[in-house]
Amino acid sequence: MTKIVLHGSRLSPFVEKAYRALCYKGLDFEWIDLGSPLELRKLNPVTSKMPVAFFDGERVYDSTLILRRAEELQAEPPYYAADAETAANQRRLEDWSDESLYWMTMALRWTPKNASATANQILATLPGLLRPVVRPLVSRQIGGTTRAQGFGRLPEDVLLYELGLALDDLTTSLGGRAFFWGEHPGAADFAMYGQLHMLTSGPTPEAEALIADRAVLADFAKRVEGASGGA
Ligand SMILES: N[C@@H](CCC(=O)N[C@@H](CS)C(=O)NCC(=O)O)C(=O)O
Structure with a gap:
């Protein structure tokens, strides 16, 4: 099973989006709140924004890309219609x-x-x-x-x-x-x-x-x- 870790404060609408989307798929994941803004730069040096997630250690930044990665991992229930x-x-x-x-x-x-x-x-x-x-x-x-x-x-x-x-x-x-x-x-x-x-x-x-x-x-x-x- 892929280990998923989602980082970010749930005050962020994008963290909330990713958190709920992962729950909806029933994917097992760990959510870690953000300790400090400096931590974000270390976790996500590419955009320095939250959320950032790790799928078996592979970094995925941006809520939209995190949802797409989760959709690849598990198609059902889908985030995007077949049509x-x-x-x-x-x-x-x-x-x-x-x-x-x-x-x-x-x-x-x-x-x-x-x-x-x-x-x-x-x-x-x-x-x-x-x-x-x-x-x-x-x-x-x-x-x-x-x-x-x-x-x-x-x-x-x-x-x-x-x-x-x-x-x-x-x-x-x-x-x-x-x-x-x-x-x-x-x-x-x-x-x-x-x-x-x-x-x-x-x-x-x-x-x-x-x-x-x-x-x-x-x-x-x-x-x-x-x-x-x-x-
Ligand atoms: N398009 C990005 C937007 C992420 C974003 O703007 N996150 C804000 C929090 S709501 C952030 O990390 N801001 C920190 C900063 O700008 O330093 C996504 O969907 O993940």
């Missing part, structure tokens, strides 16, 4: 969630109003001694990267309006289905779950209100949890 068009749509939504919705979420986390709560949430995962040293780094590096993105430069009211529209679009795309492309969850659903999870994790009460207004999305998130080991 090529459905699979293309699943990959597109997975990518939109990872590369666009993520940055909307990050922009909201690092608004002047939410930045301090966001930094506190990240620092709480680190050993107490490291916190004062890491605080300015977190704000400068993660906050700075976010402000370098388009969404990170929008005024808060515009950002919230855009996020509301995106959530409405997701509600429409879900239609009456349990998951985005049918009755079983796939890669796009786990990716989307990761983002919804981060949007409702504390420092962005405005996003929590937007999601609470859209019960379809909260119900969807509960279904993903139900299919991948619970809340």
